[in-house]
Structure formats: structure tokens, C-alpha cells
Amino acid sequence: xxxxxxxxxxxxxxxxxxxxxxxxxxxxxxxxxxxxxxxxxxxxxxxxxxxxxxxxxxxxxxxxxxxxxxxxxxxxxxxxxxxxxxxxxxxxxxxxxxxxxxxxxxxxxxxxxxxxxxxxxxxxxxxxxxxxxxxxxxxxxxxxxxxxxxxxxxxxxxxxxxxxxxxxxxxxxxxxxxxxxxxxxxxxxxxxxxxxxxxxxxxxxxxxxxxxxxxxxxxxxxxxxxxxxxxxxxxxxxxxxxxxxxxxxxxxxxxxxxxxxxxxxxxxxxxxxxxxxxxxxxxxxxxxxxxxxxxxxxxxxxxxxxxxxxxxxxxxxxxxxxxxxxxxxxxxxxxxxxxxxxxxxxxxxxxxxxxxxxxxxxxxxxxxxxxxxxxxxxxx
Amino acid sequence: xxxxxxxxxxxxxxxxxxxxxxxxxxxxxxxxxxxxxxxxxxxxxxxxxxxxxxxxxxxxxxxxxxxxxxxxxxxxxxxxxxxxxxxxxxxxxxxxxxxxxxxxxxxxxxxxxxxxxxxxxxxxxxxxxxxxxxxxxxxxxxxxxxxxxxxxxxxxxxxxxxxxxxxxxxxxxxxxxxxxxxxxxxxxxxxxxxxxxxxxxxxxxxxxxxxxxxxxxxxxxxxxxxxxxxxxxxxxxxxxxxxxxxxxxxxxxxxxxxxxxxxxxxxxxxxxxxxxxxxxxxxxxxxxxxxxxxxxxxxxxxxxxxxxxxxxxxx
Numbered sequence: 304x305x306x307x308x309x310x311x312x313x314x315x316x317x318x319x320x321x322x323x324x325x326x327x328x329x330x331x332x333x334x335x336x337x338x339x340x341x342x343x344x345x346x347x348x349x350x351x352x353x354x355x356x357x358x359x360x361x362x363x364x365x366x367x368x369x370x371x372x373x374x375x376x377x378x379x380x381x382x383x384x385x386x387x388x389x390x391x392x393x394x395x396x397x398x399x400x401x402x403x404x405x406x407x408x409x410x411x412x413x414x415x416x417x418x419x420x421x422x423x424x425x426x427x428x429x430x431x432x433x434x435x436x437x438x439x440x441x442x443x444x445x446x447x448x449x450x451x452x453x454x455x456x457x458x459x460x461x462x463x464x465x466x467x468x469x470x471x472x473x474x475x476x477x478x479x480x481x482x483x484x485x486x487x488x489x490x491x492x493x494x495x496x497x498x499x500x501x502x503x504x505x506x507x508x509x510x511x512x513x514x515x516x517x518x519x520x521x522x523x524x525x526x527x528x529x530x531x532x533x534x535x536x537x538x539x540x541x542x543x544x545x546x547x548x549x550x551x552x553x554x555x556x557x558x559x560x561x562x563x564x565x566x567x568x569x570x571x572x573x574x575x576x577x578x579x580x581x582x583x584x585x586x587x588x589x590x591x592x593x594x595x596x597x598x599x600x601x602x603x604x605x606x607x608x609x610x611x612x613x614x615x616x617x618x619x620x621x622x623x624x625x626x627x628x629x630x631x632x633x634x635x636x637x638x639x640x641x642x643x644x645x646x647x648x649x650x651x652x653x654x655x656x657x658x659x660x661x662x663x664x665x666x667x668x669x670x671x672x673x674x675x676x677x678x679x680x681x682x683x
Numbered sequence: 684x685x686x687x688x689x690x691x692x693x694x695x696x697x698x699x700x701x702x703x704x705x706x707x708x709x710x711x712x713x714x715x716x717x718x719x720x721x722x723x724x725x726x727x728x729x730x731x732x733x734x735x736x737x738x739x740x741x742x743x744x745x746x747x748x749x750x751x752x753x754x755x756x757x758x759x760x761x762x763x764x765x766x767x768x769x770x771x772x773x774x775x776x777x778x779x780x781x782x783x784x785x786x787x788x789x790x791x792x793x794x795x796x797x798x799x800x801x802x803x804x805x806x807x808x809x810x811x812x813x814x815x816x817x818x819x820x821x822x823x824x825x826x827x828x829x830x831x832x833x834x835x836x837x838x839x840x841x842x843x844x845x846x847x848x849x850x851x852x853x854x855x856x857x858x859x860x861x862x863x864x865x866x867x868x869x870x871x872x873x874x875x876x877x878x879x880x881x882x883x884x885x886x887x888x889x890x891x892x893x894x895x896x897x898x899x900x901x902x903x904x905x906x907x908x909x910x911x912x913x914x915x916x917x918x919x920x921x922x923x924x925x926x927x928x929x930x931x932x933x934x935x936x937x938x939x940x941x942x943x944x945x946x947x948x949x950x951x952x953x954x955x956x957x958x959x960x961x962x963x964x965x966x967x968x969x970x971x972x973x974x975x976x977x978x979x980x981x982x983x984x985x986x987x988x989x990x991x992x993x994x995x996x997x998x
Contacts, residue, residue: 365802412981416988419745419938421802422928426981429925433973440970612810615803657814664811667803668793675797 309677313622313634317641324648332648335522339530342519343598345643346532347373347591349636351614353543354587356623356635358580360560364413364420366581368427369588369614372405373607374435376592381448381602382438384455391454398589405431406585410578428611436604447601459535459597462528472524479520479529482537483513493549532594539587544632556580560624609660616663617642619670642666691990695935695950702954706961713964714957725838725911727956728849729755729904733927734934734952735856735945736900741931742860743893744873744940746794746801750786750808751901751927752920757816758782758905759915762832763825772832779902786812787898788891795890809924817917824916827909836910845907852900857945865892873940925976930955932983937991951983 308315324332331337342349351369358366376398383394405427412423442448466472487509494501523529547553559566559576567573595606621638622631645666649659690697707714714720733751740746761782762775786808793804827833834842859866871879872889880886904923909915934951936943958979962972 363800365800367802367806412985416985418981418984418988421747422932422938422984423981425749425925425928426977428977429922429980430974430977433970433975433977437968437970437974440968609810612806615806619803655818657817660810660814660817664807664809664814667807667810671799671803672793672797675799 312673312677313620313637313641316620317637317644320641321644324644328648328651331651332644335525337647337651338519338522339526341640341643341647342533342536343530345613345639345646346530346536346594347610348613348617348639348642349536350539350587350591350594351610352617352621352635352639353539353632354584355614355618356621356632357543357547357556358584359618359623360556361577361580362560362563364577364580365615366409366424366584367421367611367615368405368409368424368431369584369591370607370610370612371428371431371435372402372585372588373592373595373610374604375431375438376401376589377596377599377602377606378435378438378448378604380455380593380596381451382442384452385448385450385602386442391452391458394452394455395458395593398593399586402585402589403582406582407578409585410581413581414574414577435602435606439602439604447599447603449601451596451600451602455593456597456600457531459531459593460600461531461597463531463534465528466524468525468527472528475523475529476517476520479516479523483516483520486516486541487513532598535590535594539590540632540636547632612660612663612667613642613646614639616667616670619667619674622674624674694986694990695933695947695954698933699950699954699957702957702961706957706964710961710964714961719960719964723956723960727926727952727959728845728907728911729923730926730930730952730955730959731849731949732852732900732904732907733923734930734948734955735852736897737924737927738856738931738934738936738943738945738948739859739869739893740801740897741928741936741938742869742873742940742943743890744876745938746890746893746940747805747928748790748894748897749802749805749924750790750812751897751904752923752925753809753812753816754783754786754898754901755905755908755920755923756915756917757812757819758902759909759919760816760819760825762906762909763827763915764819766827766829766832767825772829772835775829775832776835776902776906779905780899783898783900783902783905784895785898786901787895790898791891791894792887794894795887820915820917822917824914827913827915832906833910833913836906837913838911839913845910848903848907852903853945853949855896855900856948859896860945865889869893870941873937874942922973922976925980926955926959929976929980929983932980932987935987935990937987938984955979 355366355369358364379401380394380398383389383397384391389397409423409427412418413420439446439448464472464474464478466475490509491501494505547556555566555571556576558569559571559573563573591610592607596602599606617639618635619638620641621635623635623638642663645662646659649662654662703714737748737751740748758779762779765775765778766772790801790804790808793799794801830840834840834844836845836848838845860869868879868884868889871882872884872886876886908919930951931943931948932938932951933954934943934947934949936948958975959972962975967975
């Protein structure tokens, strides 16, 4: 019993939370519009959680500056496109460069000077929120910079395979089915390649994933197409999952998390690897910033507020070990979906913003304590 | 060589001097107007109190408390509501202390006993406490009119009992870190956690002690802030945790714990006060103040790294 609890704790909690919100909202949450909203409104958690899972794969590493950095990226995007009239492509490149620069700076300070991650990113947390808001105030009186390029908006928000709301967009459904099939074929092939047998629990998992993607496809088809932010999310999640699972670089990162000293003796350049995790984290935050900017159609000073809380909560419920080395991107994404469901469910129920803060904080505390409890049992 | 040794020994005082001169020039001497000098201490009393508590927490092994700013808001809100309903100031202060001790016990248990990272625990705590505080305040700003409370913690009534509380907080931290046996254990735990545990130091107790101490000092800070402004509003204390942490690191406390002196922290708090004061005299917006504080925080930690490395090389 305990073995299953340990192996599938994230999945079990996800099902429990989903069921309880279905009951609480009397199935309102299952409406196609609301399912799409999970991906539209919470796409940021999905992307950030991937970066955070990579970042936290090394013990004691964390990045709490991401929310503020998203705000800063939004402000800079507004300044580049609306004030300086730079074209879309160049703006995106400049934003990515900014992301890499902050990642390098934070990573360098953390890895090479042995400064704890929380202090360094706390500095970023303060500085970027201030910078972002100050920039927005500088260039507009209304608290938001409007006039973002159309091509930028198309690239980061809106829908592909657009269909009229009310009619059924078959293209979206087929697109989702093709993606799901590709994913499952890939999974089966990789199981075959490892030489292990396909167990019954795997079949259940694959069937559940397939049914879920059909359901999501139908929801997208009914609500006017696949959101672009969903595509961005898929790209980042999939490439990262393959990178961390299949490449030697990724495996090395997990080894780093399991035991930093061993990895160093085994000849891994640990400092460089830690630096790279922060660059990756900042790049994820930059993409998130672009999506948020496009979603609001303006750079707002409220962009990215509490994103770090949501992301850490998603990591905590997604079984990302706080002591490193145990990262499963899939589980972290499930954790993000869980926070998405909680966010949506609470706002459907009309729960006050402050209660949402309280509930999220308690979620984090319970999740990390539970994780610790399960792990402790195994070691002793 | 002698100059470098001098610099290393007195870098804090030199930094203090440089920052003071910088702001004195930048504000064209306004920094030294008597009103401003008075405010320099009065407006930043909370920094000294919170930094004292934070210092003890950090000493136990780089543990931090990000939630203290929100806790100030919650305690203020509870005290404000109590006094609104006819309870007297002393009862309200007792309630604040009780909340502080409770928060300290919960944080201390999770961090010390369950060995969860303090940053995640207190970040979650920050969110929970801020939520409760906002619910209590309901978006309004409460004003505090209770005579007893204002006499104890306020400045407007002509009593200055509040200084005793500030002094008590600082002296308590000095006593714990310099003289008390528990202080030795705190230093040992921060210096080498494994060795300390093996030699029989009860980690759970020490960490809980540090967080309960932090909770009590947070209550005092909340009373002092509410007494001075005579109001409690939503958003109170949002940057307090940063001020306290920065003061500790400027004061030479080691980020991983086990090293640092209270004298440094006091100078760090003074420096933070001058930076706060100078920036508001210069009319910098809150946003730019945040930027500068963030940079100062990282610079302080980095300078600690360089100084300790130089020291090691000389040996």
C-alpha cells in the first residue's frame, strides 16, 4: 500500500483534488470553456514549473525571482515594441538575451561564489519588480504600456486552427489526437528499447492519458481552436523531458542533484551545470513573460505577481524533491495542472483572493511535509 | 598590507562612512537636518528589532524568515481589531506575542524537526499570514486610539517607553549570541550541523528556540510600528523581511550561518536606515528603492564572500 502511495502520490492527489472540485462546482469545472481556461490562464505555471524542476534538481537551489522577472520582461517587451518601435523578431531576440544575461549572472553568483540561491534570487525578486514597475511608470501614465506588435501577439497568444465558437473545430481535435498518438508511440518505443515489459499499470496510464487528450481536444474544438500558449507549453515540456531523460547531459544533471560531491569527483563540471540550470530557468521565465505580455495585450505592473508561489506550490505537489535528484518532468507538469485546477476551481467558486493565498500556502506546507514523511520512512 | 588588514577589520565602518557621505552630498546636507536624524532612528526601529531576530535565525544555519513582514501586518490587524472591540492595549500586545510564539513554533517545528528548507516554509507562511491579515482588515485601514497602547509604543503622547522595547530586543539578541549557553549551541549548529548533532546538540530545540525568539521580536516590531504610525493597513510590512535580511548580511553575518556578531548587525541596520532615509529624502519612488535594496543585498553577500576569501588566502 505504502509503496503505491509513494510511487503514485501525485496522481492520486491530482485525482482527489479534481474530483473534489468537480463536486464542489457541481461539474461546472468540466465545461469546455473552463478546461481551455486552465491552459490559457495558467500556461505560465506549466512553463515555469519545468524550469523550476530543473533548477531544484540540485540540492538547495531555488529561484524566487521568476515572478518579478516576468514583470520585468513584460515591461522591456513593451518598451522595445511600443516605445522604441523595434520589430518583433529583434524584440524577442533582445528579450531572450536579457533572460540569458540574468540567468548567467544569478547562476554565476550562486555556483562560483557559493552564495545560497535564495539570497541571490531574493535580490532579483526585489530589483526586477522595482525595475519593471518603474519602467512602466516611466513610459505611461496609466500603469500599462499598450501598442504591442500584432505579429508578437499572434505568436504568443490567440489560437491555431481557429474555428467559430459554437461550431465544432475538427482540425483542433485531430491535431490533439495526432499529438497524443505520437506521444504514446514514443513512450511505447522507449519502453521497448529499454527492454522492459509493458505492465498493466502502464496500460492504464497510457489509456488515461489518451482519454484525457481526447477530452482536451474536444474542449479546444468547442472553444475556437488550440491556444498558442498550449503549443509553447508542449514544446518546452516535451523537449525538456526528452533532454533530461534521454541525453547524457540531462542524466548528468540528475546525478548532480543526487550527490553533488560524487558528481564532481566523477568529473562533471558541477559549477557550469548549476549555472546552466539558472540560464534555463530564466529562459523559461522569459517565454512566460512573452506569453503574459501577449495575453494582456499590454505590459502591466501586475504581471507575474505571485508566480513564484504558484510555481513552488506546483513543484511541491508535483513531487519535485527538495533535496534534489528525483525530478520527473511529467509529475511536475501534473503538479502544475493541479495548481491550475485549484486556481480555476477557487475562482469559479468565487473564493476571495486572500483565501486563495491561504489555501496555496497550506497546500505547499502539506505537500512538502508529506513528501518529507514518505522519504524519511524509506531512509530509516 | 597594513592598509588591507585595516580595511578588512573595519570595512563595515568604512562602508557606513561612504554611504553616509554619499547621501549627505546627494541630498545636499538635508540628511543631517535634526528632523531627519531623529527620523533615521524612529522610522527604522523595526529594522533593528527584526534584524536582531533574523540574526539568530540565520546563525542556526542559514535559516531565514521571509514571513516576518506579513506577520507584522497580521499582528497589527489582530491588535487593531481587539482594541476596536474594547480590549486594552496590554491585552492586545499579549495577543501579538501569542501569535508570534505560535508562528515561531510552527516554523521551528517544520524547519527544525521535519528538516524542510526554511525558504519554502516561510514563503508559504508569508502567503498564509498575509491572506489572514488581509481578511481581518477587510481592505480597510484601522486607526489605533487606545491610550495604553499608544503610551507604551507610541511617540505622540510624550512617553518614550518604546525605546525600552527596542533596547530589550537588541540586548536579548546580544545576550543570546554572546553569553548564553544556548548561543554557543546556535553557533555550533550553524558552523557544522552534522558535527553539532553528533556531539549531542538538540537541533529541533535550537531551531525552534530561534524561530520563537524571532516570533517574539516580530510582535515587538509590530507593536512599535503600529504605535508610531497609529494605523494598521493592508500592505503593511511588505519590505520588512528584506530590510532585516539585508541588515544582517551587510553586518557580516555568514549566509550559511555560524558566523557573525551582533555589533555588525547593528551597524548593518543603521546602514539600511541611512539608505532608506536618504532615498526617501531624494524622492526616489518605492520601485527604485526596491531595485537599490535588491542590489545592496546581493552586493553585501558578495562582499562577505570576497573578504572571507582574502582572509583565508592570507593564512
